[in-house]
Amino acid sequence: MLQVYLVRHGETQWNAERRIQGQSDSPLTEKGEQQAWQVGERVKALGITHIIASDLGRTRRTAEIIAEACGCSVTYDPRLRELDMGVLERRLIDTLTDEEEGWRRTLVNGTANGRIPEGESMQELADRMNAALQDCLELPQGSRPLLVSHGMALGCLVSTILGLPAYAERRLRLRNCSISRVDYQQSPWLAPGWIVETAGDVTHLDAPALDELQR
Numbered sequence: 001m002l003q004v005y006l007v008r009h010g011e012t013q014w015n016a017e018r019r020i021q022g023q024s025d026s027p028l029t030e031k032g033e034q035q036a037w038q039v040g041e042r043v044k045a046l047g048i049t050h051i052i053a054s055d056l057g058r059t060r061r062t063a064e065i066i067a068e069a070c071g072c073s074v075t076y077d078p079r080l081r082e083l084d085m086g087v088l089e090r091r092l093i094d095t096l097t098d099e100e101e102g103w104r105r106t107l108v109n110g111t112a113n114g115r116i117p118e119g120e121s122m123q124e125l126a127d128r129m130n131a132a133l134q135d136c137l138e139l140p141q142g143s144r145p146l147l148v149s150h151g152m153a154l155g156c157l158v159s160t161i162l163g164l165p166a167y168a169e170r171r172l173r174l175r176n177c178s179i180s181r182v183d184y185q186q187s188p189w190l191a192p193g194w195i196v197e198t199a200g201d202v203t204h205l206d207a208p209a210l211d212e213l214q215r
Ligand SMILES: O=C(O)[C@H](O)COP(=O)(O)O
Pocket: 008, 009, 015, 019, 020, 021, 022, 023, 082, 085, 149, 150, 151, 152
């Protein structure tokens, strides 16, 4: 059975400001760095063999910290990036016009193919995330990978494994530096293929992620 750990990056400046990141980037806050160290402490005894991260700065930094704790190297996969939020990237959520908020709501409550102008659909996001996860099956026998990615990206992945539409991800709270785990297994009792073992675990963090207060 292949176990794959899924970690959202630590809190960033823009997470704290409620500014939309998408594929734009802001650095981890001091708290975000601490969260990443706490993930490292939690997972260092789990025998992680590969750390694969989105190539955006906030996931790179989170992955580097976890890698230092686990003693393994990091590779980067752009398929693990956050949803491309098009023209709304870098904007403060609280300053969106009614029309802009409508575009955002299309993603939150909408259809799989809804998108922000110049952005990506949830279904496109789910497809690339599932493809990246599927590639973990090609790793050598006995591997235990840990993927470092983003809130909506990981939410889409977990939602679609559960057989929910990609946009159901907003029903799943994946806080900064939460840990989820999905397993690939053949079982006489469970559906064969990917199953969700845990989602959004934050019991290793000593303080609530700011996200918890915001959403
Ligand atoms: O701001 C965003 O793009 C998302 O809502 C959260 O993305 P993040 O997980 O990269 O912070």
